[in-house]
Amino acid sequence: MQILKRAWNWLDDLTGLSALIGPVMRHPVPKAGKSAWFYVLGSATLFAFLIQVVTGIALATGYVPSSGEAYSTLVFISGTDFGRIVRGIHSFGASAMVILIGLHAIRVYLMASYKYPRQVNWLTGVVLLVLTLLMAFTGQLLRWDQTGYWSVIIAAEQAGRLPFIGKWLAHFILAGDTIGGATLSRFFAAHVFFIPAFIFAVVAFHLYLVLHNGISEPPKTSEPVDPRTYRAQYHSLLARNGEPFWPDAAWRDMVFGFLVILTVVGLAIVIGPPALGNPPDPTIIDASPRPEWYFLWYYAILSIIPKWSEDWVIILGPVLFGILLLILPFIANKGQRSPSRRPWSIIITVFILFMIAYYGAVGHIAPWSPRMDAPPLPEKVVGVTSGPIADGAKVFHDKGCEYCHKMSGYGGLRGPDLSYAGDNLNAAQITTRIFSGAKNMPSYNGNMTPKELQDLLAFLESRHRHPVFEPSLGVK
């Protein structure tokens, strides 16, 4: 021990490290009392980022960022004991980082810590939120399975909706006219070098600002923020009631951060990494790309808004939300910080969380997606094995009706449930609908022979909530 101490003293004399770091670690922070545990979310986000850095470097040693090879290197990584765990940690770590940065933003918003003098803290936080989402998107894509491939196409198509620069941007995303050798390298460089470099720089600035402006004190309704007096009040609060950050406040960050790491690693070991889909081969047409859970709500909203508004929402939605986040600390830079005096902040937070959860769940079910893997209807649904009704059930499947219409637990959700079509519609009404189509249903006029139509009508007319005894139908 004595030797270690002497070695440290020698190094410290030459470097001045303790004089540099000591005051930073022990800088005074306000006692946070009952809300102290709300202050751990920022550091937990940083811990999650560090998890990503460590596991990301490990993965990069086994990953080959080539459009042709990446998939097989991922198969290799996932096949090794530790590669499987590391991929799992990186995947759950990404989810943890998205969740924690979201919760941290909500905490700061509800406590209005973005008000004077911490506006730039908030702005750098918004930048970090955007960078985190970019990491999440590019990371999912580096899995470079079928979903990764189609994510690039969909990203390029969405970018293509932008006025003026759309085509150019789409071309830039694809790194050419088509997906090819250059595409994946581009996303790899972005995910591994470009965006992380920005994150390191902005995190450093964000932390510097936390030190410069001091960590915000828990809001009190009796002390609204007045930019003219705030700093003096804050310093007198520290002098009166401050405690050193290390270890008086930092121990909570360490406890919570440790729990985050434990959870992420535990989930990675128990559940493992996300499964790889089919290889990124566009000639495998059997593909149904879906985004990761953190983008499902956005995917759902884009899917259910009216068609005419799509271009506006794709472009203006994120822009508008970004602008709102950026101007927030300037239009509300002073006054009350307590959420009890800012009921709108609670309403908006609940609204956003509800929207993400609700539309995330909707996006998970994706009722607008045809179920193109729906099997032919079994006998227990059809009721007979031969005759017009059985033939009609086959038409119902073969013509794709079943992909969008539910039938006794089988089929899709996009169109109306036809399990009891015989109770609700007569043959003429069904025929009209089949021939004229609708906004989301093709017209089958010309795509169906008279026999097919008759069989289909017989099948649909036989669908009743309460079985009707019609022995003639099966043998007609």
Place this chain on the structure above:
Amino acid sequence: MSEEVLPEKTPPSSELMGRRKFLTRLSIALGSIGAAIVSIPSIAFLLGLRKTPQIWQTVGKVEDFKIGDTVSVSFQDPSSLPWAGVTSQTAAWLRRTGEQQFIAFSISCTHLGCPVRWLAEADLFMCPCHGGVFYANGTVASGPPPRPLSQYPARVHQGQVQILASPVPIT
């Protein structure tokens, strides 16, 4: 850390001030130019968009295709790099419409680019993402797609069916 302060007993002469101003500007200018001459080629490489040539790619012999059938075919991208692997392929829906006539549809839905599937029994293309449907001739039957399916030029050349390999259609 200790702050070192330059001893300035006498106020600097205007000559010294001018010199400092010059040296400041010189240093900033050199830094900027240095940054520029490193960045410009780097950014130019990044933005260097490769214009791909359009090439006729053979997808099979004429007699391999039955008149009226729509089948998926694949062909090599025009700008394929050696390490592109399976991603250098492009798929298309090809239909023989006559002795020497072929139509080739892009597999990308005009809504957001998901791969449409051909329902042979129903004579329709259907997109698995948002349920866009196209008639056999590529026109929109229902759902969100704003435009008919894109087509690739197709031809018969010396008994071979060829498709003009072209960029991913961005709608």
